[in-house]
Amino acid sequence: MLTARIAVLVSGGGTNLQALIDAQARGELKSGQIALVIADKAGIGAIGRAEAAGIDCALIVRKEPNFEEKVLSALLEHNIDMVVLAGFLGILSGGFVEKFPGPMINIHPALIPSFCGKGFYGLRVHQAALDYGVKVTGATVHYVNDIPDGGQIILQKAVDVLPGDTPEILQRRVMEQAEWVLLPQAAELVAAGIVNEKENAL
C-alpha cells in the first residue's frame, strides 16, 4: 500500500511526536509513515522517543548557520512527502515553506486566532490565556504558510479552563484532551490526500 513519508520537526519533550508514533502503531495513522524526525536542539526528550521507536533522527541545531537549508536537504534526501511541526518552536521563513513542495502542518496549543503568532509558544500561550481570563481554550492544527500560525485551519478542539489552573495544569489538559487527539487525526487526513494523489498519478 502507498503511504506518505512524514518528517516530524521537534524542539522539546516530544509528547506530540509520541502521539503520532502511538497512532501509527495502533493503525490510526495508516496513510502516512513517520520516516524522519528532525530535532533542532541537542538533549531534548523527543530524540529518545524517536530512537526508541526506531525512527531515523537528525539533529540540526536551529541556532547554527544555514538551518533551513540543512533541514530542506534532509527532507529531500529522505523523500519526505509532508512535514509535521510537533512542538517545533522556531519560525520557518516564507522562503522555506515555498521551497518544500509538500504540505506542512503545525499544532498550536490555543484556539487560533487567539494567543498565536510570534512569541506565543509552549507555556507562554497558556499563561496568556489565563491572564486574559478566557474560560475556554484548546488546540489547533493548521497548514503552515509565511505567517506564523496563519495558515488554513485543519482541525480545532476546545478545552475548558478551570478555576485554579496554572499554565502547567492547563497545558497538560490541552495536550491530553486536544493535542494528542487532533495531531494524529490531522496527519492522517493530510497523508490520505497525498496517497490519493499518488494513486491518481499511477
Ligand code: GAR
Ligand atoms: C505543545 O504544547 C505544542 O502544542 C507547543 O509546544 C508543546 C510541545 O510539547 N507548540 C507551540 O507552542 C508552537 N507554537 P511536546 O514537545 O511535548 O510535543
